[in-house]
Amino acid sequence: MVEFKDIHKKFGKNEVLSGINLKIQKGKTTAILGPNGSGKTTLIKILLGMNHANSGEILVNNTSIRNNWSYRKNMDYLPQIANFPGNIKVKEIIAMMKDLRQQTARDKELTAYFELKPYLNTNLSHLSGGYKQKVNLVLSLMFDSPFIILDEPTSGLDPLSLIKLKELLKKEQEQGKTILITSHIMSFVEEISDHISFILDGKVYFDGSIGELKSTTGKANFEYAIANLLKTNHA
Ligand SMILES: Nc1ncnc2c1ncn2[C@@H]1O[C@H](COP(=O)(O)OP(=O)(O)OP(=O)(O)O)[C@@H](O)[C@H]1O
Numbered sequence: 001m002v003e004f005k006d007i008h009k010k011f012g013k014n015e016v017l018s019g020i021n022l023k024i025q026k027g028k029t030t031a032i033l034g035p036n037g038s039g040k041t042t043l044i045k046i047l048l049g050m051n052h053a054n055s056g057e058i059l060v061n062n063t064s065i066r067n068n069w070s071y072r073k074n075m076d077y078l079p080q081i082a083n084f085p086g087n088i089k090v091k092e093i094i095a096m097m098k099d100l101r102q103q104t105a106r107d108k109e110l111t112a113y114f115e116l117k118p119y120l121n122t123n124l125s126h127l128s129g130g131y132k133q134k135v136n137l138v139l140s141l142m143f144d145s146p147f148i149i150l151d152e153p154t155s156g157l158d159p160l161s162l163i164k165l166k167e168l169l170k171k172e173q174e175q176g177k178t179i180l181i182t183s184h185i186m187s188f189v190e191e192i193s194d195h196i197s198f199i200l201d202g203k204v205y206f207d208g209s210i211g212e213l214k215s216t217t218g219k220a221n222f223e224y225a226i227a228n229l230l231k232t233n234h235a
Pocket residue numbers: 011014016034035036037038039040041042043080
């Protein structure tokens with residue numbers, strides 16, 4: 001469904017991505033993992049047109065995205081850090097997004113699900129980090145798009161909210177949605193991902209299922225398998 005072909009990206013002298021080749025399969029949940037600063041967010045932003053690659057190509061449904069942004073209509077994105085204007089109320093930001101997209105939205109269902117109803121009249125700057133993230137989740141999931149990109153979706157969530165997020169994502173998976181996530185919470189990744197792509201030193205160091213990762217590294221525990229990948233490749 002999405003294919004990254006030989007993506008290179010530098011910020012000044014900092015070469016972040018040095019030839020990323022990756023396929024995101026339709027209807028699967030792919031986790032892009034890697035240490036801090038390995039370029040996961042940068043790669044996502046390149047897919048969304050928020051950053052530009054120095055070279056390489058991205059295909060969506062076998063068509064290059066160069067000068068062709070229509071695919072974005074089918075993608076929803078949860079940014080790692082949402083910079084909300086603080087003096088806007090929760091209900092106002094939801095209404096603004098709906099106005100911009102002009103699409104049916106399941107905002108009521110999701111605000112109820114994430115227990116945001118008592119906060120609809122609260123200014124965004126007055127919300128706690130976890131509640132801001134819940135608003136962020138409502139905004140990114142309310143249009144029911146077939147492709148969802150979630151950059152650190154668990155950020156700030158308490159254990160109960162984390163379970164709710166996992167259950168919601170499992171329902172999205174049952175509906176055949178394609179999900180791309182990044183997360184440093186390995187238990188979350190293990191529970192919801194079909195496929196792992198591990199980026200290190202600008203390249204894809206591992207690309208396969210969780211089972212393949214465990215057998216490649218000889219570690220039955222997912223967290224240890226990832227740690228092993230990191231140690232082996234940094235040695
Ligand atoms: N706009 C920018 N200008 C300059 N450098 C940038 C910019 N955006 C990202 N970088 C650099 O690119 C590298 C990769 O950053 P990125 O945010 O993609 O990493 P990440 O894998 O998502 O990290 P984390 O796990 O910490 O969220 C970092 O060295 C970062 O400082």
